[in-house]
Amino acid sequence: MSDSALESLLARAAETLKSARHAVAFTGAGISVPSGIPDFRSPGGLWSRFDPMEVASIGALRRDPKRVWEFLVEAMDFFGRAAPNPAHLALAEMERAGRIRAVITQNIDGLHQEAGSRRVVEFHGGCQTFYCTGCKAPHDPGLARKITASDIPWRCAACGGVVRPDVVFFGEGIPQAALHEASRLAAQADAVLIVGTSGEVAPANQIPANIKARGGTVIEINLGPTLYRDITDIRFDAKAEEVLPLLASRTCC
Structure with a gap:
């Protein structure tokens, strides 16, 4: 991705998050790979x-x-x-600044909380x-x-x-508390920031689609193809640990 293309995407994503009333982040395993997981x-x-x-x-x-x-x-x-990497830290900064309301994660590693995120819904437990x-x-x-x-x-x-x-082991249902809270956040969200997930795991993968169906804007940070290509409005084909700190610096000032 060229520098000019990156700057254009950052400007669009930052404006979306600044104008959103209730943005959420939706994360998967990819965000924790740079942490050694x-x-x-x-x-x-x-x-x-x-x-x-x-x-x-x-x-x-x-x-x-x-x-x-x-x-x-x-x-x-x-x-x-493992320790939180710059992507985890950037999301925590964005929450403190009020740019995102919560993190809904499929991960069980606890790195969002360790990074300082306060409102974390662990969809698959922890x-x-x-x-x-x-x-x-x-x-x-x-x-x-x-x-x-x-x-x-x-x-x-x-x-x-x-x-x-x-x-959540295979063969078990999603905890009701996590399912309810994730559904409630998705129903309120007018923007979602997808980070490090290809969208292959159900029913978690429906969360961004539900936000999109209600008119929300979908921002995606992922390397390579994902199942969200048809609903994504702004896509960074780049590393989350590089893009998220840049996005935080443009939205948290």
Whole structure:
């Protein structure tokens, strides 16, 4: 993308966000790749080495919790070593400035909150909360990052049940609270900033489409083709960690 083309897109996107009354951000795995968390679906990602139905489904958790925890230990190692990148920080800055009202994320890494975003809807849950599948007692997430291969599966000291993260496994529904809040935000939104998601995962992928259907403007920051090409009004085919700080500097002053 040429400098002049980038400046033109930044000007259009900044004007859209400045004039919007209720803009939201909608993020996916791509925003966290620069933080060291691989996109599970990309070549070299965890799904190229693990069958998600064997390690990340509710059926697998019931059948073979040790296998699931082998996967979780590796995934949480990525999360534990990751830090917010400039894209996360820019969205937090834009929220503080009132340019976006909330972040709706498909990610479970907690990096938006760590970056300073205050209103985050975790559509697929998050790895900051753990609980026992038996007695439902909460468990310290700090302990989860200390789990080793000899400790798995993590079991509740009170009842012996398997401890799990409060994330949406394959075969589970979206948490009602997250579904309600995301739907409410989408119903109010007059602009959406899509970052780092190709639009392949349902039902989350319908959120931008619902905003567009109500007359909202769609701004997209993604490398490569996505399923949002037919609804996007302003598209940056560029890295979010490069574009978002530039956009924040033009909207937050």
